[in-house]
Amino acid sequence: MEENNKFYILECEDIKERSLFNSHKKIIESIENPKVLVLLWTTNNLEKKKNYEKIIRGYFLDLGVKEIYFLEEEDKEFIKKFKDSNILYLPGGDTALFLKTLLENPLVLENLKNFKGHVIGNSAGAIVLSEKGYSYKEGEVVEHKGIGILNIKVFVHFKLEYLKFLKESDILTIGDNGIIVFVKK
Numbered sequence: 001m002e003e004n005n006k007f008y009i010l011e012c013e014d015i016k017e018r019s020l021f022n023s024h025k026k027i028i029e030s031i032e033n034p035k036v037l038v039l040l041w042t043t044n045n046l047e048k049k050k051n052y053e054k055i056i057r058g059y060f061l062d063l064g065v066k067e068i069y070f071l072e073e074e075d076k077e078f079i080k081k082f083k084d085s086n087i088l089y090l091p092g093g094d095t096a097l098f099l100k101t102l103l104e105n106p107l108v109l110e111n112l113k114n115f116k117g118h119v120i121g122n123s124a125g126a127i128v129l130s131e132k133g134y135s136y137k138e139g140e141v142v143e144h145k146g147i148g149i150l151n152i153k154v155f156v157h158f159k160l161e162y163l164k165f166l167k168e169s170d171i172l173t174i175g176d177n178g179i180i181v182f183v184k185k
Contacts, residue, residue, distance in 0.1 A: 036065050037081050038070050
């Protein structure tokens with residue numbers, strides 16, 4: 001990828017299964033000195049968070065990333081971590097919690113919106129990046145208002161049987177292990 005291009009990857013991958021690993025490998029290889037910043041704000045469960053951090057760290061290390069930063073809430077070094085990173089990873093998990101936590105941290109939100117590097121939004125992370133996002137839970141479609149970095153609507157973990165639930169048009173759908181790449185000049 002050309003250095004002056006910025007990409008946004010929207011996806012639905014269970015990174016434990018590594019179904020998109022080869023796609024990520026090609027993208028990571030195109031970035032000089034890749035450094036990842038992870039906003040692991042999709043759970044409040046400390047045990048889950050530690051487990052996710054271990055999985056995410058291992059995944060990116062196996063992709064060839066040498067520096068992986070995790071942003072904690074109220075992290076005093078958040079500006080340095082944003083500046084030192086050229087890839088931002090927004091993981092899957094609890095979308096409502098992720099959005100709530102971001103909105104409670106306006107300086108982090110501002111840095112996310114102005115991030116100069118490449119961005120990967122996985123499931124909840126894809127919804128966060130979008131104007132509006134949808135998922136299917138317990139027999140109904142759940143709608144979330146994202147932060148609108150991308151002027152799109154996205155439906156994550158989409159299955160064809162969910163078509164009957166759509167009440168809006170112009171929605172990008174991402175199935176399990178699916179990926180959409182936006183390139184901005």
